[in-house]
Amino acid sequence: MGDALVTKLSPARRRAHSALIEAQDGCGFVRDILAASAGTLSDARDEAFALTLALGVTATVGALDEALDRYIAKPSKVSARVRMALRIPAFEMLYLDTPGHVAVSQGVELVRSQARSAAGLANAVLHRVDEGRAAFFAAADVSDDERELTARARRQGIPVWLACMLDASLARRGFGGKSLCFNGIAAPTCACMCPDAVCSGDVSDCLEPSVLEGSYLVGSPAVVAASSDLAQGKLVISDLNAQLIAASTVRPGSCLEIGAGRGTKTYVMACCANRCGLRGHHVAVDLSAAKCEINRLRLEQAGLSKGIEFAPGDGCNLDATLAHIDVAGERTLFDTVFLDAPCSGTGTMRRHPEIPWRLVSSDVEDGLPKLQLQLLQEASRRVKPGGELIYATCSVLEVENEQVIDAFLQSEQGRAFKLAPLHEADPFKDETEAMAYICEREDMRGLFQSIPLSPADFDGHFCARLIYQI
Numbered sequence: 001m002g003d004a005l006v007t008k009l010s011p012a013r014r015r016a017h018s019a020l021i022e023a024q025d026g027c028g029f030v031r032d033i034l035a036a037s038a039g040t041l042s043d044a045r046d047e048a049f050a051l052t053l054a055l056g057v058t059a060t061v062g063a064l065d066e067a068l069d070r071y072i073a074k075p076s077k078v079s080a081r082v083r084m085a086l087r088i089p090a091f092e093m094l095y096l097d098t099p100g101h102v103a104v105s106q107g108v109e110l111v112r113s114q115a116r117s118a119a120g121l122a123n124a125v126l127h128r129v130d131e132g133r134a135a136f137f138a139a140a141d142v143s144d145d146e147r148e149l150t151a152r153a154r155r156q157g158i159p160v161w162l163a164c165m166l167d168a169s170l171a172r173r174g175f176g177g178k179s180l181c182f183n184g185i186a187a188p189t190c191a192c193m194c195p196d197a198v199c200s201g202d203v204s205d206c207l208e209p210s211v212l213e214g215s216y217l218v219g220s221p222a223v224v225a226a227s228s229d230l231a232q233g234k235l236v237i238s239d240l241n242a243q244l245i246a247a248s249t250v251r252p253g254s255c256l257e258i259g260a261g262r263g264t265k266t267y268v269m270a271c272c273a274n275r276c277g278l279r280g281h282h283v284a285v286d287l288s289a290a291k292c293e294i295n296r297l298r299l300e301q302a303g304l305s306k307g308i309e310f311a312p313g314d315g316c317n318l319d320a321t322l323a324h325i326d327v328a329g330e331r332t333l334f335d336t337v338f339l340d341a342p343c344s345g346t347g348t349m350r351r352h353p354e355i356p357w358r359l360v361s362s363d364v365e366d367g368l369p370k371l372q373l374q375l376l377q378e379a380s381r382r383v384k385p386g387g388e389l390i391y392a393t394c395s396v397l398e399v400e401n402e403q404v405i406d407a408f409l410q411s412e413q414g415r416a417f418k419l420a421p422l423h424e425a426d427p428f429k430d431e432t433e434a435m436a437y438i439c440e441r442e443d444m445r446g447l448f449q450s451i452p453l454s455p456a457d458f459d460g461h462f463c464a465r466l467i468y469q470i
């Protein structure tokens, strides 16, 4: 590789390529890989462009391969590094509207930097991708009955089966013909502040009150991400809808939280409970012991861990997971049981661009809903009479949300439960702004579903509140 080549190829494209290769090799998520090397490019605009390319290629990778492989005689013979170098200019031409001649010449240089011998192939293939843009998006190559859906999927850069499921779920909620806003667009973020924590001036200056007490809209995520306040546990950053759902579970009495994970919601729940002076016993369960430990450490650091117990184990077998709590084999019952269920994450694809092409259709259509129902039924056995069972996902798909709730209500365990609107949950009684915000996103049955349709919208989250009636 000569010096002339190094000066020709833009540093952003080179950086995006190396981060994508690292991610492909299992070294982490591409966003984290780029964050870890932030500041090493001389120009902040190059850093931003590298991030746009890396996230965009990740989010659309299957569509890019489809566009490229039409023009490659033996796609399986293309090495991983060359393929990644081809995806970057293809992404630019198809999704960023970079002029073809710029994308092609940069793409050829990028490919040459990985395998000099592949530069000719890159030149030919990328020119054809450029010329074939309109036909690709019109899905001229597929049959008439699949054309419209394939065209929509390609425009969004997602698999056809996922586009089909998203379309159906959006249409049934009255958003027919609309698409989720995710590809290449940063999601807004919200900071939940630990009560009494004092943040640095820089951080405080970029926070605006949100509809939820103690949660703030973040004007400059980079400032917060780089601050020691975050590292010291004075606040957590997540999505406003996720924080509202966590807040909705805070009631007097004991709480069992299943799927607590790394504890973003546990933190929000603990902050809200502290603000309301509630000190009930809280048990946080997750299948992953490592996540339970991360959760515990952060809460301890923030001074929020009092009364919270961690129980690594399977939420599908709570008798085993909670055996150390149950007395004489008698099931311990809780005033509130909150299930933050494992799900497709389709409501959070802006934050997690890996999701669309990592999901497997059979998991989403069948495996996940079965697991979600099983977890919900098991969770329901731990609710005190008169208590609340709250089910949440960060999915926008009916199959993981409304359909799971309906299957539960029709099952033997679910018959004793009745749906109640989320906005009527205790914590929102005196919070008129939060209540109004939730009401806008509730259906006739009081099921909460947020859907990111525009860049300013927070993520897609679902929440059902069920009361045990006996």
Ligand SMILES: C[S@@+](CC[C@H](N)C(=O)[O-])C[C@H]1O[C@@H](n2cnc3c(N)ncnc32)[C@H](O)[C@@H]1O
Binding pocket: 258, 259, 260, 261, 262, 263, 264, 265, 266, 285, 286, 287, 288, 291, 313, 314, 315, 316, 340, 341, 342, 343, 394
């Ligand atoms: C939506 S994520 C949780 C996010 C977390 N509540 C937060 O706010 O950071 C779902 C969690 O369910 C956990 N999980 C998956 N299967 C489980 C099971 N059978 N029992 C308990 N937890 C499970 C996963 O490890 C994951 O942490």
